[in-house]
Amino acid sequence: MTTFILDVLQDLKKNQTNLSEVTFVLPSKRAGVFLKDQLPQVLEKTLFAPRIVSIEEFVEEISQLKSISNTELLFEFYNSYLQISKGDEIDTFEAFSKWAQILLQDFNEIDRYVIAQEHIFDYLAAIEDLKHWSLEEPKTEFVKNYLAFWNKLFDYYKHFTKHLIKNNLGYQGLIYREAASKIASYIEKNTKTQHVFLGFNALNTAEEIIIQALLEHHLAKIYWDIDRVFLENKLHDAALFTRQHKNNWNFFNTNPFQWITDNYSNPKNISVYGIPKNIGQAKYIGTLLNDLQKENPGLENTAVVLGDENLLIPVLNAIPNTIDALNITMGFPLKSIPLASLFDALFNLHKSNSKSFYFKDLIKIISHQYVRPLFYVDDVDYAAILIETIDTNNLVYLSNSRLKKIAEKSSDVLELLFSNWNASVDQALHNCSNLILAIKKCFDNNTESNLLSLEYLFRFNELFNALTSLNATHKHINDISTLYSVYKELLSSESLDFQGEPLQGLQVMGMLESRVLDFETIIISSVNEGVLPSGKSNNSFIPFDVKIENKLPTYKEKDAVYTYHFYRLLQRAKNVFILYNTEADVLTGGEKSRFITQLELEGIHDLKQHIIAPQVPIIEQKLIVVKKTPELGLALAQLAKEGFSPSSLTNYMRNPxxxxxxKILKIRDHNDVEETVAANTLGTVVHNTLEDFYKPLENSFITIDIVNALRPKIETRVSYHFKKEFKEGDITKGKNLIISEIAKRYVSNFLDLEIKSLKAGNKIKIIAIEADNNILIDIPELDFPVRLRGKVDRVDECNGIIRIIDYKTGKVDQNQVEIVNWEDITSDYKKFSKSFQILAYAYMMQQSSQLKLPIEAGIISFKNLSKGFLKFSKKESGSRSKNTLISEDTLSAFETELKELILEICNLNIDFTEKEV
Structure with a gap:
């Protein structure tokens, strides 16, 4: 296929241009690689290669200023800010950086478009003055300071740019302005050098001045790449800038305009795909590439252009493994590298300047894939020991000294991660650099799997070296929070370059990298409003109307830039695949781009429109079924011999x-750190406190005086049991303090209930507290012994009636301890599990001959204490009457259901089947 670069070279050859003496100026370095590749196609003899530079390199050469990074600019600008601002008005570097970034962008635009600086800054100050009612007196201190800031903008600009020029430094706009002012001097020194500009579209004022000066002195040629369809349609934004140049440049009054092409109208296969979500687009790109490989195995002249560069990683993961040659023009952002998450976690941990660390933050760091190997000492994993100790002792906050006590042999790495970060910024940077070196030692065996990790470490080492150098030179970073802000700024602008085949196989690039390049097959992703084009965004101090008046670019011009790039990609392409997101996201997506609508309305090409829906397999939700094998039968027999508890049986009822x-696999829930006291911990504390109070009173009657004597002990015993159960968790503040007070209130209210009962004339004798029960159940159908075991919270005698009492800290209502049909007691967990438990306790005590029937059994609910003792009762169907006394008949009916339940558990023909929730 023919390309724009090849057309330019052939035209130069036709005009007998000596290519060795030509300086080619292109929009990007990337285009220069393709130009070098296509040079041999037009050469007939060996010659010295021409000079090929990007426009940025060219203007740097003319201006004699060196470009510096945004972060360095920020530091240099702060120097100027400090020298101009007065003491009380000075922002910290962190606060300054938030607005200075925007101001630097405005400086950049003003200089690139060679605007009179003093005029525009005075204009901005006057606008702000009007906004704040300049005639209104008296002005508040806030308004005075605000207006003073706007009045100083020109002073900031003057001081800053003067300082940069003095040191031969500059940001892009300043370099362009200086180059425009020095172009005459450059022309005088380079009277024989021919310049060829190709592939340009939107030029800033400085570029226009430079290029026009060279054209008028016959030292340059310029080749535009614009199609007639766009140029002749005055409403088409793809030619917005080219029309302006053609109409406004004096050079074109007497010289031909090169070139207007007719490529866009040639037949093309254009397919438009609406695909849900960004990940769907990435996956479908993989599908398209797989199909394209069948006709073009090497995928030569094929490019994937990402409208949204965040799709890079998903697209790379979706590319078929059969693709051998691949070139990725875009860099892999450092912020997406796993190592970035480690330093994010470290900075977030230390920026609060706390002497103790939150356990989740600690575990996140010591479990990190790059840190975990550092904790292996003498084949012992001290990270695992740390995590286990934190969980076991319920440690929510830990100091560095406590960490070192737990994992003494890992003190060196703990020192790097958690010590002295707040001593000084230099120390923090030193720790980061040493941590990188320590991690490097773990990956030093240069195996293929470690090469990428070593590359990551190298780039982060460079980043921290840059931070150290900046801090040493400028001394503006005073705390970890500011250091973190600068670190993030540097990180966002750094990337890891891919190595690939720059001229072979599949090309993956962003929209701007596609400038000047032509491909036969194009796949463009994320062609949505808000992405392509990006739409309205005004990250600037300069209002829209001021930009219009001063001929600065607005969102309309920025949209026109992307319109040109989009349509230029289509000009020489034969196969075009356009993808857009059909799903409405929070900020972007859902609405296809105006570019697609424009293609439809033009009527030049026949668009094939598709909506792609992902293939979603219908996955039937199958309930888990575990077949009972002979081995499982042996495990059940062993479990029966050890004994079933009422809670384990109700657990089976709830979900087998x-x-x-x-009970069979012995899988227990992980003992996580309990930040807020859990319900079961609260229950245990209340139970154990009441056991302490009533255990000494076994076999004796209680009186009001005895109960009142227990009150002063509430504080001590509750605190003791919290310390025992909640370990080193803090109950002195927040929710935990409230819960500990609730525990005390529960105990106090229970004692109130007891006194109320005694005052009503009831005689209460404590028979047993936390009574252990362990009985054998005779089940003839089973050839192994079956035990039932459990602890009863309290057994007492009230007015001659034995009562079995189970404490519940949760809320229980009377209807949860009532039953109509006996067969329901083992089938409906939600309704009858409480009844099952208290009857199981009654059954065990009766079988062990510890009490005589009839008795009562029930629950005391601490969240429903006003209802007192909630007695189990058997209701007759269709009758309101209920019997609260548990007799032989009651326990006999319960025994039948109990044995049936145990038989079901032990029956090898009835599998363990999950219940639907």
Whole structure:
């Protein structure tokens, strides 16, 4: 296929231009690689290669200023800011950086478009003055300071740019302005050098001055790449800038305009795909490439152009493994590298300047893939020991000294990660650099799997070296928070370059990297409003109307830039695949780009429109079924011999699979750190406190005086049990303080209930507290012994009636301890599990001959204490009457259901089947 670069070279050859003496100026370095590649196609003899430079390199050469990074500019600008601003008005570097970034962008635009600086800054100050009612007196201190800031903008600009020029430094706009002012001097020194500008579109004023000066002195040629369809349509933004240059440049009054082409109207296969979500687009690009490979195995002259560069990683993951030659023009952002998450976590941990560290932040760091190997000492994983100790002791906050006590042999790495970060910024940077070196030692065996990790470490080492150098030179970073801000600024602008085949196979690039290049097959992703084009965004101090008046670019011009790039890609292409997101996201997506609508309305090409829906397999939700094998039967027999507890049996009723996991496989929930006191911990504290109070009173009657004597002990015993159960968790503040007070209130309210009952004339004798029960159940159908075991919270005698009492810190209502049909007691967990438990306790105590029937059994609910003792009762169907006394008949009916439940558990023909939640 013919390309724009090849057309230019052939035209130069036709005009007998000596290419060795030509300086080619292109919009990007990337285009220079393709120009070098296509040079041999027009050469007939060996010659010295022409000079090829990007426009940025060219203007740097003319201006004799060196470009510096945005971060360095920020530091240099702060120097100027400090010298102009007065003491009370000075922002910290961190606060300064937030608005200075925007101001530097405005400086850049003003200089690139060679605007009179004093005029525009005075204009801005006058606008702000009007906004704040300049005639209104008296002005507040805030308004005075605000207006003073706007009045100083020109002073900031003058001082800053003067300082940069003095040191032969500059930002892009300043370099362009200086180059425009020095172009006459450059022409005088280079009277024989021919310059060829090709592929340009939107030129700033400085570029226009430079190029026109060279054209008028016959030292340059310029080749435009614009199609007739766009140029002749005055409403088409793809030719917005080219029309302006053609109409406004004096040079074109007497010289031909090169070139207007007719490539866009040639037949093209254009397919438009609407695909849900960004990841869907990435996956479909992989599908398209797979199909394209069948006709073009090497995918020569094929490019994937990413409208949204955040799609790079998903697209790379979707590219078929059969593609051998691949070139990625875009860099891999350093902020997406796994190592970035480690330093993010470290900075977030230390920027609060706390002497103790939150356990989740600690675990996140010591579990990080790059840090974990540092904790292996003598084949012992001290990171695992640290995590286990934190979980076991319920440590929510830890100091560095405590960490070193737990993992003494890892003190060196703990020192790097957690010590002295707030001592000084230099120390923090020193720790980061030493941490990188320590990690490097773990990857020094240069195996293929470690090469990428070593590359990551090298780039981050460079980044921290740059931070150290900047801090040493300028001394503006005073705390970890500011250091973190500068680190993030540097990180966002750095990338890891890919190595690939720059001229072979598939090309993956962003929209701007596609300038001047032509491909036969193009896949363009994210062609949505807000992405391509990017739409309205005004990250500037200069209002829209001021930009219009001063001929500065607005969002309309920026949209026109992307319109040109989009349509230029289509000009010489034969196969075009346009993808857009059909799903409405928070900020972008959902609406296809105006570019697609424009293609439809033009009527030049026949667009094939498709909506792609991902293939979603119908996955039937199958309940888990575990077949009972002879081996499982042996495990069940062993479990029966050890004994079933009422809670384990109700667990089976709730979900047999949970019973299988916990009782057969012995899988327990991980003992996580309990930041807020859990309900079961609260229950344990209340139970244990009441056990302490009532255990000494076994076999004796209680009185009001005895109960009142327990009150002063509430504080001590509750605190003791919290310390025992909640370990080193803090109950002195926040929710935990409230929960500890609730525990005390529960105990106090229980004692109130007891006194109320005694005052009503009830005689209460404590028979047993936390009574252990362990009985054998005779089940003839089973050839192994079956035990039932459990602890009863309290057994007492009230007015001659034995009561079995179970404490519940949660809320229980009377209807949860009532039953109509006996078969329901083992089938409906939600309704009857409480009834099952208290009857199981009654059954065990009766079978062990510890009490005589009839008795009562029930629950005292601490969240429903006003209802007192909630007695189990058997209701007759269709009748309101209920019997609260538990007799032989009651326990006999319960025994039948109990044995049936145990038989079901032990029956090898009934599998463990998950219940639907």
């Amino acid at each position: 699979i949970d019973f299988y996991y916990q």
